[in-house]
Amino acid sequence: MAWSKEERVRELARLIGISIVPEEETEVADRFESLMKELDELVSLDLADIEPVTIFPEEP
Amino acid sequence: MTTHELPFQSAAATAQAIAAKQVSPVEVVHAYLERIDRLDDTLHAYITVCREAALDAARRAERAIMQGEKLGPLYGVPVAVKDQFWTRGLLTTNGSRVYRDFVPDDDATMVARLAQAGTILLGKLNLSELAMGGTRNPPWGITRNPWDLERTPGESSSGSGAALAAHLCAASVGEDTGGSGRGPAAYCSVVGLRPTYTRVSRYGMTPMCWFTDTAAPMTKTVEDCALVLGAIAGYDPKDPTTSRQPVPDYTAPLGQSLNGMRVAVIRELFEHDDIHPEVKQAIAAALEVFRELGAEVREVSIPLIPHAGAIFVGAGDTAGAGARDEILRTRADELDPASRTRLQSAALVPAQVYHRAMKARVVLRQQFMAALDQADVLVSAMSPFPPLLHTSLTAPFAGADDVRFRFFFRRSYSASYALAALPAISIPGGFTSDPALPIGLQLGARPFAEAKLLQAAHAYEQATTWHQRRAPFAVEATA
Numbered sequence: 001m002a003w004s005k006e007e008r009v010r011e012l013a014r015l016i017g018i019s020i021v022p023e024e025e026t027e028v029a030d031r032f033e034s035l036m037k038e039l040d041e042l043v044s045l046d047l048a049d050i051e052p053v054t055i056f057p058e059e060p
Numbered sequence: 061m062t063t064h065e066l067p068f069q070s071a072a073a074t075a076q077a078i079a080a081k082q083v084s085p086v087e088v089v090h091a092y093l094e095r096i097d098r099l100d101d102t103l104h105a106y107i108t109v110c111r112e113a114a115l116d117a118a119r120r121a122e123r124a125i126m127q128g129e130k131l132g133p134l135y136g137v138p139v140a141v142k143d144q145f146w147t148r149g150l151l152t153t154n155g156s157r158v159y160r161d162f163v164p165d166d167d168a169t170m171v172a173r174l175a176q177a178g179t180i181l182l183g184k185l186n187l188s189e190l191a192m193g194g195t196r197n198p199p200w201g202i203t204r205n206p207w208d209l210e211r212t213p214g215e216s217s218s219g220s221g222a223a224l225a226a227h228l229c230a231a232s233v234g235e236d237t238g239g240s241g242r243g244p245a246a247y248c249s250v251v252g253l254r255p256t257y258t259r260v261s262r263y264g265m266t267p268m269c270w271f272t273d274t275a276a277p278m279t280k281t282v283e284d285c286a287l288v289l290g291a292i293a294g295y296d297p298k299d300p301t302t303s304r305q306p307v308p309d310y311t312a313p314l315g316q317s318l319n320g321m322r323v324a325v326i327r328e329l330f331e332h333d334d335i336h337p338e339v340k341q342a343i344a345a346a347l348e349v350f351r352e353l354g355a356e357v358r359e360v361s362i363p364l365i366p367h368a369g370a371i372f373v374g375a376g377d378t379a380g381a382g383a384r385d386e387i388l389r390t391r392a393d394e395l396d397p398a399s400r401t402r403l404q405s406a407a408l409v410p411a412q413v414y415h416r417a418m419k420a421r422v423v424l425r426q427q428f429m430a431a432l433d434q435a436d437v438l439v440s441a442m443s444p445f446p447p448l449l450h451t452s453l454t455a456p457f458a459g460a461d462d463v464r465f466r467f468f469f470r471r472s473y474s475a476s477y478a479l480a481a482l483p484a485i486s487i488p489g490g491f492t493s494d495p496a497l498p499i500g501l502q503l504g505a506r507p508f509a510e511a512k513l514l515q516a517a518h519a520y521e522q523a524t525t526w527h528q529r530r531a532p533f534a535v536e537a538t539a
Contacts, residue, residue, distance in 0.1 A: 009405070009408060012408045013404065013407075013408065016407060016408070017389060018388050018389055018392065018404060018407060019392070020404055024397060024400065024401050027397075027401045027456050027457055028401045028404050028405045028408075029405075030457050030459055030460050030462075031402060031405035031457065031463055031467070032405040032408050033460050034461075034464050034467070034468070035370060035373055035374060035405065035406075035409065035463075036409075036413065037460065038367065038370030038374075038464065038468060039370055039371070039374045039413050039416060039417055039420075041367065041370075042367060042371070042416055042417075042420050043416070045364075045419075045420060045423060047416065047419040047420065047423070050419040050422050051419075051422065052415060052418035052419045052421070052422060053422060054271040054418070055257070055258070055271060055301060055481075056257075056425060056481050056507070058258070058303060058305065058507065058508070
């Protein structure tokens with residue numbers, strides 16, 4: 001049986017050791033699912049040769 | 061100049077009047093404190109007002125002036141800083157109940173440099189909790205926009221924008237992680253600069269996302285912005301990421317011609333279906349102003365920019381959630397629901413998705429740099445719409461599509477420069493017609509090209525009158 005969005009975030013939160021209050025589970029789930037959906041759209045980018053640097057080299 | 065008029069002056073004009081002994085720093089500080097006393101119960105721009113310390117500093121400044129000491133261009137100017145910057149012996153709340161008793165034992169380097177420049181600290185300014193946004197029940201009150209008290213002044217440097225628009229300080233420094241300085245500047249019709257990442261020390265600035273956080277000068281004029289940036293920029297051994305590049309005189313290019321400067325509108329932000337029509341009109345009108353000023357106006361494309369909001373949240377919020385792991389585990393109940401749900405959802409992001417967002421950030425930077433091969437200055441709106449009602453900003457999200465529109469869309473305008481680590485500035489760019497609400501014009505440039513950015517911003521400012529308008533609340537409360 002498929003989990004509801006609330007059940008998914010509840011389980012993820014349990015695994016990383018944080019607790020989500022029941023009345024906020026839907027909001028956390030909506031934020032999380034929306035972000036995952038948006039970032040899923042980036043899978044079509046060719047990122048194979050990209051290094052995920054955090055600070056860019058200085059270029060005046 | 062009457063005492064009532066003093067707080068309406070720019071920082072540069074105030075400093076010049078002080079240096080010329082036309083007015084004393086004590087008079088200036090008194091004039092600002094009087095306005096804070098009268099207006100801030102409504103605005104909630106300040107969390108802490110340093111009344112006695114500011115008056116003591118003003119008296120010292122007055123003595124120095126009378127003794128003929130050499131003064132800098134901001135000497136005696138009353139400033140305020142976002143309550144995210146450490147101030148030795150002074151409460152630094154980060155807008156959060158979690159930090160309600162936090163009193164640092166050192167000054168942020170930025171705060172120390174403002175003091176070295178001779179400015180006088182009036183106080184610490186309100187902000188959205190932990191420099192995020194959408195705080196529903198802010199512990200130190202909802203900061204109101206002097207242009208319309210029912211609307212947000214922008215986030216997260218809400219107090220910095222509101223205090224300037226209401227003339228409760230001469231200049232301020234906010235902070236910009238993904239638009240937190242430029243956004244309030246746009247919504248309050250003042251100037252807000254995001255410097256190149258590494259240009260200004262982050263020491264003593266409570267972090268949200270360590271690789272995009274930067275101090276953000278916020279001022280009434282572009283000239284003031286150049287002066288404040290010049291005062292706070294430069295290498296700091298306490299922040300090893302700061303650049304060793306020399307700090308130029310940022311006021312030097314102000315007034316220079318824009319003849320031949322290549323100014324380009326970012327197509328994806330200008331043509332977006334959901335941009336407010338009057339905001340789009342204002343950007344089109346701004347391009348015409350630049351053309352009349354001698355610039356070569358063109359168009360560039362940054363294809364990934366519509367995704368910048370989601371990339372920012374995937375990379376920046378996830379890093380921010382990691383940095384606040386202890387709070388999330390042990391003190392989450394003290395957080396506002398908006399901050400808690402935002403950080404918790406970011407904490408759940410899998411490593412490979414975070415990694416993808418960080419890589420996409422690099423591609424976005426590459427696309428920006430390619431656009432900046434074709435242009436000296438990029439143009440867009442700072443926000444796709446004018447200031448929102450408080451009630452619509454703080455309402456819980458109604459499903460994933462609502463998150464997409466309210467949370468990601470507007471961040472594509474603001475967070476894109478933060479992700480690319482590029483300098484950008486928001487300046488007054490017009491008003492909607494009814495109601496009359498501020499529109500921010502955003503300009504961006506290559507790394508360390510703040511001087512060029514300020515040159516273009518100053519030319520536009522001087523060719524228009526938007527910066528001369530006064531917020532209704534600031535004026536009515538004066539009468």
